[in-house]
Amino acid sequence: MLKNYFKIAIAVLKRRKFFTFISLFGISFTLTILMVATAFMDKVLSPDYPDYKRNRSLYVTSMEFKNSKEGWMNRSDVSYYFLDHYVSTLKTVQKIGISSSAKASNAYVNNKKLVIEYKYTNADFWNILEYKFLEGKAFQQREIDNAELVAVISEETKKDYFGDEQNVIGKYISADNINYRVIGVVSNVSKTLQNFCADMYIPYTLSKDYKSTNLMGGFGAVLLAKSEADLPKMKREYDLMIKKVPIPKDFDRLYCNADPYFASMTRRIAGDGTNDGLTKAISIISLFVLLFLLLPTINLVNINITRIMERSSEIGVRKAFGASSKTLVYQFIIENLILTFLGALIGLVLSVIVIYLINGANIVSNMRLSMNFTVLCYSLIACVFFGLLSGVYPAWRMSKLNIVKALKAQ
């Protein structure tokens, strides 16, 4: 039976070359975009170099003051003082990795300007995050305490600044006319990890404002718990601590959250102090995917209806010789699934090519997308969904055809 469906499906696809092309094009194009989008999501969401300990980490990125009477609001990164004074003293926080947001500085190589984005970090930053050192090592507490002008640079910066030089440890890199001694070179970090990618990392004690006792500042942190199981405990302790932080005058509320990785992102994009924006972000993404799937589906439904109605005589014949409506619905859904899977196959090949091109063009700095098993699974699910969605309605319409009318139409 299945073999027969396959036979007729292939025959029909071959005969209706134009429809086949349009359908296959629609399916493969949609799936390609979905697959590339999933690859991107996967890149952003799953633990990625150098941030591998997400399952036992919470992220503190921003703080919000509110004056609920007047409706004022102030939102910013947190200060070093806040992290050092309030957060690092928590008992459940095993380690705290502090880094500033990236700041741009200018360097000159052969009279050409090179923008170097740098971050201030503390010592435990290097212990929590698993940067891969190609040369040298990170700065330690001693260098930080002495506010030494030392720097860890990225592989990319090494190449841009020093050219083809083999060993750059001990050499100096000049940014905004300050000379830093290079003590380490790390592998490039994808730009999708905003908290961790920079061209250069230097001790936080070199920053002007780390001593300021404001709660807001230019820093953020990763809090590492002893284990994944300790995470809720750490969150509770953190939340209790936040309640005791004195609220600056002019305001009556203070929000500052330690979130899991994804929530820390969605809070920034879709949420605020009280709402981590997770639901909103997921709803928006789902809606987007649904809409995105729906358009080609409707198109395909249309094509399918035309295709099926053109074959109404075949339907009439099959019914006359003993096919029940149910059997015919199966037949057409299977045909449609065959079509969808053909489209998926093409889409897969296209995706690999597109991902290869995206990686090659370095569209997002140092981001390397990959087609992994997860992406493939999601795409396959999308594909079945797509095939059923676009096949069921036309098949149902077809099965309701009156036999005599179906036979007459030719």
Add this chain to the structure above:
Amino acid sequence: MIRLNNIEKVYRTDTVETLAINGISLDIAKGEFLSIMGPSGCGKSTLLNIMGLLDEPSKGSIKIDEQDISRFSDQKLARFRNQKLGFIFQSYHLINDLRVLDNVELPLLYRNSSAKERKLLATAALEKVGLSNRLKHFPSQLSGGQRQRVAIARAIVGNPQIILADEPTGNLDSAMGNEIMDILINLNKNEGTTIVMVTHDESMAHKTHRLVRLFDGSQVQ
């Protein structure tokens, strides 16, 4: 074998109501070869389709092989058509995407039969109509007479007790028409198949056991 009792069929469109069949009762015995004649539009096809369970009457009842089929589900009707009935149409109605052999195998697809069995039966049916050398052809590669013979092979492959033929020779010249007629007569004689045939051709009609004439939806003879 087939018992029609006071059948009426009304076609309703937005503007008109056509009474296509107006109170026809008919008894067709097992092994009978019956022909139906009448001017165009008098309801011959409608009547045949109702007998073949392809269409429902507006009024009246049908019994086939002593079974009242009026309360059959879609699934049950399908099985009934599959096992008891075989159709031959004026315009053949072969599936152009399928080869001759696959076309003939079609009714067997909706039964429990193995691929091997299907092939065996289909080949045998094609042999009966003298087309055993065209198994791999597509319908478009055959002449009208050959196509109708494929259609007959398809109608008989499942060994049905009843064959309903709607102007089977209508699109063919008289030589080919006679060939088709001979096949049907032999089928009736040798296998005892009950055949109901609509035709425009008096000479064909006279080769059958009984002739029913319709006029404007009513039986006149």
